Amino acid sequence: MEKSNKQRRVVYPFAALAGQEELQLGLLLHAVNPCLGGILIRGEKGTAKSTAVRGLAEMLPDMLAVADCPYHCEPGNKGKACDDCRNRGENLPARVMPVPVVDIPVSATEDRVVGSLDFEQAIKAGHRAFLPGLMGEANRGIIYIDEINLLDDHIVDVLLDAAGSGINVVEREGISVTHPAEFILVGTMNPEEGDLRPQLLDRFALCVDVQGLLDRQARVEIIKRREAFEDNPGEFIAAWQAKQAELREKVMTARTLLPTVTLADELYTKISQLCAESFAAGHRADIILVRAALALAAWRSHPAVTEEDILDIAPLVLAHRRRQPPEESETPQQQEQEQPEPPDDQNEESPPDEQDKDKQPPPPPPEGEQEEEQEENKDQDQDKDNNSEANPAMEVVFSIGKPFTVKRISMDKDRQARRGSGRRSRTKTDSSVGRYVKSTSHRERDDLAIDATIRAAAPFQRSRKTNGMAVVIETGDIREKVREKRIGNFMLFVVDASGSMGAKQRMIETKGAILSLLQDAYQKRDKVGMVAFKGEQAEVLLPPTNSVELAQKCLVEMPVGGKTPLAAGLVKAREVIRQQLKRSPHMRPIVVILSDGKANVAMAKDKPLAEAHRVADNLREEFNIKYIVVDTEQKGLLSFGKAQELAVWLGGECYTIEQLKVDSLVDLVRGALA
Template sequence: MEKPNKQRRVIYPFAALAGQEDLQLGLLLHAVNPRLGGILIRGEKGTAKSTAVRGLAEILPDMEAVADCPYHCDPRDPGKACGGCGSRKGSVQTRTMPVPVIDIPVSATEDRVVGSLDFEQAIKAGQRAFLPGLMGEANRGIIYVDEINLLDDHIVDVLLDAAASGINVVEREGISVTHPAEFILVGTMNPEEGDLRPQLLDRFALCVDVQGVLDRQTRVEIIKRREAFEMSPGAFIAAWQNEQAALREKVIAARSLLPVVKMPDELYTMASQLCAEAFAAGHRADIMLVRAAVTLAAWRGRREVTGQDVLDIAPLVLAHRRRQPPDESQTPKQQEHEQPEPPEDQSEEQPPDRQDQQPPPPPPEQQQESQQQGDKDDNQDNNSSANPATETVFAVGKPFVIKRISHDKDRQVRRGSGRRSRTKTDSSVGRYVKSTSHRERNDLAIDATIRAAAPFQQSRKANGMALVIETGDIREKVREKRIGNFMLFVVDASGSMGAKQRMIETKGAILSLLQDAYQKRDRVGMVAFKGDRAEVLLPPTNSVELAQKCLVEMPVGGKTPLAAGLTKAQEVVRQQLKRSPHMRPIVIILSDGKANVAMAGDKPLAEAHRVAEAMREELDIKYIVVDTEQKGLLSFGKAQELAVRLGAECYTIEQLKVDSLVDIVRGALA
């Protein structure tokens, strides 16, 4: 048996970690049962997430593998052998090797992760061969993804599929390969940088929320241990050798005990009850809780699961699956009073997702009466608030969790970075989606080039070469990536916005969108108009914190110079497009559509409509009007009219409350 020299990097001992018991337990359970399903570690920077993952590999015993197998197949388990090892006859050479720990960076491409065509073999020998990716290298080991929430969703999905099934199926570039891919998937993330999709989040078996230790004595102990390790790594590792060996022996014993651990029937009911009380979606939570409880019992050296095992592991299983219970605080009568059903004939005529967007127009005589009353209300609102001394700063409404923004791919070639809009890119960074014969960049698509040249090889003179490629065969890669967008909020801060606390609700909706913009790496800006002018409260920036501060401090009061607000928004967008032509702007106007101050002495509303029609001619700019008018028996419809002039969609303030504004943005971005 061949045993090559092993060269390992110096790793902080896993047993020496302090104050992160849940994190250590979650990793050790996956060491006992690699098929558990993966662990997600959420928390602040500097809380030993990476140190714990790398230290786990030192706890695991060295493994025996087939000497020349790229997948480190276990020679004692032919049922999980790759195609090459499964077809061998007789004895094979083996080697002893440490458990592999594979880091997958955020910039990793799909072909590097799952594997691809071996181009060197194809060119030299003219044969199609498979080049294993990182998942093949990590078989029987650990895959560690730092900031997994920033990794492309399709790559995360592939990793989770392989982690759950234990195999990697590759169907691409004319090759079909299935190979073992049993690994412990460990992902870390900072929730402030955005979350995973719920579908992907649910695929992780366990989730640990880590925080900095608050206990003073523990913090001091962490500092002392780290200093001792940095001063003399060898001596520190030797001092913890016994604890490391004890953990290793415990892992080995738990692995052998795991297949015989039983779970009583009554505990299945208990596990399902805990998941139901957490309002976990689907049944994966129940399955994972049972599997984790069995693994925990094996770790504790028992052959039967106890109720305490289920209770102890439930927080790690349900941490990322727990949902808010439905709001049952309102009685049916209150709900009927506050959310009246639309008339039956209207509900039949309107599509289900558009029933609550715009109320039916009132009769003509009622419209005229409403217009007169609206003009009267405008004068009252603005006369009472024209004095700057009457300006009021309203609180920010409670933010809400918004829906994920997903939209159709942008067909234009753009540059930039971000996480919202999928677009074509002319850079060499991005997902390779197809090939093209148009040669504009030096980004050779070798697989497509070989396929284009393959049918003509018999008619071409080889001259000793396995493959002859001519100029017409050359193909380049077409790539896609995600970029951020520029969102400009144009906010009506006139006195009419203070009526019935409308600005509180509006600020809450804007704050929710700002938080989403931070996660998606959008640029944001804010324009407010009141009194006799409009001003840029926040120039285009990536700092959402500045935007939130401006939102909190924004006063309300004065008249409504709608035309000035639209003009200022147009100026800001034009300037931003000159600086960053690749950006895709979207202007969100939050107003009731009323106007009573003009810039050039014309009628205020007519002037605002002319400005809106001019803005409509701007290319590649999307507009959204959010009607902040409180809907009642009378509706003036001025925001809807403004939206028509802009060529924009118009939505009511009620749709902000139910998270619909993000869906509106999604449609506009598409």
């Protein structure tokens, strides 16, 4: 038996960490059961996240591995061995080695993570062979990903699949390989830089939110320990050696005890109740909570899981799965009670719900032309009550409604090669920057795909005259890289700020939705802009910018009042789009129009609504972009569908204000640039 002679780095002792008990517990439970499913650590920088991960690996006892196996298979354990070790017999050479810790950078390619073709074997022997990737190197160890939210989603998917199953299946380039990949997956992230999409977030077994300590004495203790470690690492490590050994022994004991721990039937009911009360989607939370409770009981040397074990570990299992219950959503009536009342003229137009209850129910809707005539008369009455362009004091500034958590807005892959930066839309790029996804024999630039070129040439090396060359490559073998990257989008909000938006305080809800999308745009590095139309004209409230702070300030200060110059708003949007595409032709615009689709002011002598539809038709013909119309009209017995008509003229889609409240607008934006 040989011993690994690889030099080990000096690592801060795991037992010496202070003030991060939940983080330590989450990592230790994965040491007890590596198949638990991974742990996500969310928090600000400088909170000992990476120190804890490396300290855990250093604390764990050295492991016995097959000496010449790239996957560090355990001798004698055929059930979890690779194909090569399984077929080589019983007495395999062994070595003692530390638990491997593999860092995966955010720039890692899929080939490097899962494995790829072994070029050396392809060239020398003329046949395909598999070269293990980082997941193979991390078998029986730890994979650590800092800023995992910045890693490509498809790579995170592959890692989570392997972390849950314990194996890595590779089917690519004519290679079919299955090898053990049993590792502890640890991901860290700063939520301010954006979140993982819910599908990936849910697949982490545990989640720990860490933050800096506020207690003065605790902070002083952290400083003193760190200074002592840096002044004399050897002495500091020796001082904590007993604590380290105690934790190591406890982990080994818990591993032995884990298969014997039991869970009573009534506690299964308790687990399901906790998950249901947290409104966790699906059943993964229940399954993970069972596993985590068993691991915690083993850690505490309990022969059976107790209710206390379940309650103690539940916050780590449910922290990233808990959703807001529907009954806690704030109703429009509650929002109106919290907002200041509009001026008397608007109260006459749209009295509060309490006043509506005392009035007679509205008459049934008229038929045919009488319906249009009544709607025109209604608009005229509103104009009289809201002629704010004549009297600026009549304008009202509504507060912003309660924002909601925006669902992930992921655009379909763009086939056009674009340039730019951002984190939303995945697109092909004609630059040498981006993720290498495949190769092509179609040559346009000097971005040589060396691996694909060698693969194409490798099978023919024996038949070619080498003339002393290691590899003979012909013109037909040359391949270029096809790259993908993520870019930002330009999201232009065209907002109806006329007096009718003050009715029933619709602007409060509309502002809340815009604010939610602005927050998501910040995380995805989008550009945003805002056009508002009211009175006799439209104006650009916010030129295209990456500053969400400016956008929020603009949203807060936006007044409501006056007539509805819809055509002017669309014309102004066209100007903004033209200018932005001239400056940044790589951007992918999407226009979100928030209006009831009505118009009562024209720019020329045409009828207002007909003019708006003509401008909308011109927009559809001029720009190949996506339009979304959010109908802000209060639905009831009198609903005229003007917003739907506007969407038809634009060639876009229309959603109601009710759907906007349940995030359906975001679902629409998700596929907006297909």
